[in-house]
Amino acid sequence: MKYLTFHERYAAVEALHARDCPEAKVGRLGKSILGRLASLDQKMLTESDGIALADYAAFYLGNAKSLEKDMVPWLKMCITEPVGLAFLRRWLVSFRVANVADGDGVAIFRSLAKLFVDQFEPALMRPEPLNKKPRHTYIYSETTTSEPFFTAGPIGDLILNLIEVGATEELDRFAAVMEDHAMRINDMDLFVLWMPLLGILHSSPRCSAEELAHPRYVRIFEPLITALIKNFLGPRPQAESLSRRPVPCNCRDCLCLNRFLTDPGMDQDHFPMGKARRQHLHQVLDRAGIDCTHETLRRGNPQPLIVRKTNTKHAKRVEAWETKHALLSRQISCMKDTLRVVLGNRWEAVTALPGVEASGLTARNQQGQQRVAGTKRKIEFIDLTEED
Ligand SMILES: [Zn+2]
Secondary structure: OOOOHHHHHHHHHHHHOOOHHHHHHHHHHHHHHHHHHHOOOOHHOOOOHHHHHHHHHHOOOHHHHHHHHHHHHHOOOOOOHHHHOOOOOHHHHHHHHHOOOHHHHHHHHHHHHEEEEEHHHHHHHOEEEOOOOOOEEEEEOOOOOOOOOOOHHHHHHHHHHHHHHOOOOHHHHHHHHHHHHHHHHHHHEEEEEEHHHHHHHHHHHOOOOOHHHHHHHHEEEEHHHHHHHHHOOOOOOOOOOOOOOOOOOOHHHHHHHHHHHHHOOOOOOEHHHHHHHHHHHHHHHHHHHHOEEEEEEEOOOEEEEEEOOOOOOHHHHHHHHHHHHHHHHHHHHHHHHHHHHHHHHHHHHHHHOOOOOOHHHHHHHHHHHHHHHHHHHHHHHHHHHHHO
C-alpha cells in the first residue's frame, strides 16, 4: 500500500479545491488536514513536508490564535527535526503572503526558533548520504523507509532569518551550542552539512560584512574548522615499525616464523622446508592478514619459503590522508575571503593543516616546511583562546 507524504496530500487537496472561494477552502482543508496532523509520524516527515505545513498553517489556519492552539504545540515536538527546520525556513515567507499580522507571524517564528536553538544537537543531525537520491514517497513496509535528512540551506536560512528579525539572543545561543558541540560532529557531516553555512551567509545580501565580523561567527566557524582539521583529516599516519603481529599457531615452524615477524630489525627471512610445511606457513600468513609477501624460491633442497615484510596498508592510509589533505586545502583556499572576514588576521593560523613533509616526495618538501610553520602558529592561537 502506498502512502503519500504530507506535502503530496496537501498539493492534492489544494488542486481539488482550486476553484473554491477562499472561505470554503479554509473550511474544507482545515477539516481534512488538521484531523490528520496528530497521526503523522514526525520522524518520517521531510523538508518538503515542513514547507507544505508552513503554507498550510499560513493560508488555511487563518489567524494567530488557531495557529497557536492547533499547530504550534504539534510543531514544538518536532522543531529540531528536518520538518521543523523547514517549517521555520518557509514560515517567514508564507505568513507575509497570507496576510497574517506581522507582529503575530514574527512572534511565532521567534518562539519556535528559540525552541530550536535551545534543543538542537548538531552532532545528531545527519545530512543525506552523498550517493543517495532524495525520495519523496515511501512504501509503508518493514523493509523500506524514507529517512528525513538535514541540508545546509534551512540551517543557513534560520541564521539569516534570525539576523533579519534582530533575534540576537537566539543567534548567540546558536553560536554557543556550535562552540560546545563542533568537536563531536563526525567528519563527513562537517564537510557536507556545516561548512557550507559559511558560503551561504557570506553570499547572502541579508548578512552584511559587519554582521559576519561579529564575534559570534568566530564562535560558530572556528570550532567547525578546528573539528574539520582534527576529525576529517587528523594527523598524518605514522610509519609502522618492522615488527608485525604473530600468527595464531604454536607449531614449531610458526614459532620460527613468529620470531621473524615480531622482530623490529628484520625485513625478510627464509624458511627452508618441505612442500607441506611451506603450504602451512602460506596459509597461516594469509589467514592472519599479515602485511607481507611469501613465495618459494625454486632453488636448493629443501626449497626455502621467502617472507618479506611489506607496508601496503600504511601506504594506503597515507594515500587516503593525502587525498583528504588536498581536498581540505582546496576547500580552505576557496573560502579564503570569507574566512578573512570572520576570523580576521588569524584566519591562516586557524586553518593551518598538518604538514605533508614526511611523504618522502621531494616535490612536497618545501610545502611541508611551510605547513610546519603554520602548525606552530596554530599552537600560539590555541593558547590565546584559553586565556579568553
Ligand atoms: Zn603452525
